[in-house]
Amino acid sequence: MDFQPVERASEAFQQSVTAQEIAEICRRAFGPEAVPVSAVELGTGMYNNVYCVALAGRAEPVILRVAPEEGRQFRSERHLMRNEYAAQPWLAVIAPLMPRVLAADWSHEVIGRDWMIQTCLDGVPAPERLGAYPRTQWSAFFGQMGAIARSVHHVRGPHFGPVGGPGHGTWSEAVIASLEEIAADLDGAGLDAGDVRKVAAVAAHGRAALDEVTEPRLLTGDLWTVNALLDPKAPEPVITGVLDFDRAWFGDPAADWTIRMATAKQDERTAFWETYGAVDRSPAAVWRAGIYEARHLAAIRLERHRLGKADAVRESYDTLAGVLAALA
Incomplete structure (x- = not known):
């Protein structure tokens, strides 16, 4: 996999997952045959780690978002990704403008962090x-x-x-x-x-x-x-x-x-x-x-x-x- 994380200091709030963890997430979401060929971290966000992931045999890339470890989350910001997932049906009025959720996992069985995979929007x-x-x-x-x-x-x-x-x-x-x-x-x-x-x-x-x-x-x-x-x-x-x-x-x-x-x-x-x-x-x-x-x-x-x-x-x-x- 061509893996391009954002380089950060060890004390920075945002910490990237590894290439192996991204591969395991993709297999959990899309099945054991899923093969990510590239994962480029997008550095625009300041809270979650966000990656544009290309998978073999899939025409369009997907967006992987990984929440901070729970121990690093503030009380007032706890489980924000879960809150966004819960908000999806309420945001149906603007659904054509929003990415679709393809997979989400709060179990921490694959990695010790919440994660969500969404479609990649044009623009x-x-x-x-x-x-x-x-x-x-x-x-x-x-x-x-x-x-x-x-x-x-x-x-x-x-x-x-x-x-x-x-x-x-x-x-x-x-x-x-x-x-x-x-x-x-x-x-x-x-x-x-x-x-x-x-x-x-x-x-x-x-x-x-x-x-x-x-x-x-x-x-x-x-x-x-x-x-x-x-x-x-x-x-x-x-x-x-x-x-x-x-x-x-x-x-x-x-x-x-x-x-x-x-x-x-x-x-x-x-x-x-x-x-x-x-x-x-x-x-x-x-x-x-x-x-x-x-x-x-x-x-x-x-x-x-x-x-x-x-x-x-x-x-x-x-x-x-x-x-x-x-x-x-």
């Missing part, structure tokens, strides 16, 4: 292609993103919280539980989590405003440009695929990462709202948005720590302090 990552178009055409891309987000947010769920559970009966319970899990992860990483616990306390005090959200809607988790594929030959940006819904959960659409990014700048992305529609700007909704922003910042701090970005971790405290002050 190139949006960050690599979008810049080739004049900025006057970028609005077409963001308009498509708005339509996709609207379709997903229209789906009603059975509970609040991660799609794969644990589920909560109210939105406030789900939000506070998420903040407490992130705080516990920060504690475990040796970082100060006092400000995140203050956010949880503010959320608990204002739970009535959170619980104005009574209908759980499906949230993408972190859909934005990095998780979109574009047609490499189209004369204007055309989204051909969307990826990575491992953080999908049920709740208030305003809490979705997609909404945060759409509101971050007043530039070409304003076309997002032309297809998505207007959002609630009531005082309660604005207050909830502050809680959601604080939660995003807390999760970003944890990710920056995982990636070894110490300066960015330090900067996060001042940023979150500003959000907390506005919530007071």
